[in-house]
Amino acid sequence: MPEPIRAAGGVLYRPAGDGLEVCLVHRPRYDDWALPKGHLDKGEAPMLGAVREVLEETGRRGRPQLALPRVEYDLPDGRPKTVDYWLMAVTGDEAPVQDTNEVDQIAWLPLAEAAERVSYDDERALLDHVATLPRVTAVTVLVRHAHAGERKKWNGNDALRPIDPLGQTQAERIADLVVPLGPERLVAATPLRCKQTLEPLAAALGGKPIVMDGGFAEPSDADEAPAKAKLAAQRLSDLRSGGLTVVCSQGKLIPGLLAALADDADTGPYKTAKGDGWLLTWSGERLLGLSRL
Secondary structure, three states, X not given: OOOOEEEEEEEEEEEEOOEEEEEEEEEOOOOEEEOOEXXXXXXXXXXXXXXXXXXXXXXXXXXXXXXXXXXEEEOOOOOEEEEEEEEEEEEOOOOOOOOOOOOOEEEEEEHHHHHHHOOOHHHHHHHHHHHOOOOOOEEEEEEEOOOOOOHHHOOXXXXXXXXXXXXXXXXXXXXXXXXXXXXXXXXXXXXXXXXXXXXXXXHHOOOOOEEEOHHHOOOOOHHHHHHHHHHHHHHHHHOOOOOOEEEEEOOOOHHHHHHHHOOOOOOHHHOOOXXXXXXXXXXXXXXXXXXXX
């Protein structure tokens, strides 16, 4: 099977009265109405590609809040294509549409009207799905610290073990991914590698301070990890208010933390590689979604 063509886009919305309006674009090449989307550049993360494509096609910057169901289909020539969509809130001022070769009109419509106008069944189903979602009230980011060599090869205090060159690359990648989300607070577990993981992000945000919080650090006794994970889950939930918070924690704590938030007895789905992370989407106290970054 050939590799699928990868694309990304967004359901871009803004408040309107008691509800919301979403943005559709008209593409003269196909004479259709569709959600803004486009092909990913080589090596581009889907979420970043979605932000870029939405800006180019609508003139508005979208702030990702939730990963939506992936759309998969075959092109007329038989090649498979996948499109990763994100629910995005409008942020910033309106700008001219950049991709005028692709888009000649945009329309802001209530969800029901947008579902009637959109030309494709799979995008209509996506809009129907969005219509069932409660209002997003908060977004939180949780990342595992970047690569920091091997514990057994470090002779000093393990809390002082620094990230290595691979970890520095991962930390810079985290910054690239998270800046479009508009972080307002940065919180790191007490090991040095957790703080260093957030330093490129802090620099990209103009020197935003990183608050150290031992509540997100692994316990010295592995048997205490499940209990501490539950406490960390409550702490993370408490950080919903006051703007988007980015938390850097550790690998033995994150699976139990996320399982506790998701009310899931199985921690397996929440194992997180070094330098990887999650977007947590909230509606009040309810966790709406866990989206891998």
